[in-house]
Amino acid sequence: MILDVRHVKKYFGARLILDDVSFTIGAGECLGIVGLSGGGKSTLAKIIARLIPSDGGQIILCGEDITHAAGNAFYRNMQMIFQTPEDSFNPRRTLGASIAEPIKNFIGGENLRGRVEELLVEVGLPAAYAERYPREVSGGECQRAAIARAISVAPKLLICDEATSALDVTIAAQVVALIRRLCAERNIACLFITHDLTTLKKSADRVLVLEAGRLKTLDESEFKEVLAWSI
Helix, strand or coil: CCEEEEEEEEEECCEEEEEEEEEEECCCCEEEEECCCCCCHHHHHHHHCCCCCCCEEEEEECCEECCCCCCCHHHHCEEEECCCHHHHCCCCCCHHHHHHHHHHHHCCCCCHHHHHHHHHHHCCCCHHHHHCCHHHCCHHHHHHHHHHHHHCCCCCEEEEECCCCCCCHHHHHHHHHHHHHHHHHHCCEEEEECCCHHHHHHHCCEEEEEECCEEEECCHHHHHHHHCCCC
């Protein structure tokens, strides 16, 4: 098991946002989570990524309890892809420099430029994009570069928090297909949080809905109901 979330709780003031949330994700599996805006999906992603603390429960990553882990060593096994890729890059650094940074931090070694170029080609971008800045590429291209950065350290888990919601429909579908292919080829577990409900069933092996702070598995009829939500 790559990710084991156990009985997670989160309060914002007196308001209970996440109530006894538990689920697991295995290697190579993509788990989709949907829910109404403000329902706690991104909060859950941030708790798993240790960007904010939980108020109860455990986060087990690759057999290690990281619920209260200090430092950033666990990011070797977990990477996150954000909604607006431009904001996740340093505008003063080239895409290549940003992609190389986690490699230097967690892996090291020589020929960083060659490894970065290989990653860019793997996500469907020309190797020459290593010299471009985030402002010089489209949103879809920037998200592909963000995916290249995320997979650069061979993580066991990818967290995709609304990774396609800032893209148009065609580009979003291409990015979803890319993430699915990479996860399958590299045996990466994926937590896919999205509002793009029409493609969710194709992008995820399982779908859970976050409702009133709790997760539930969707059957066929319930999934059709969710597709009718106005989110």
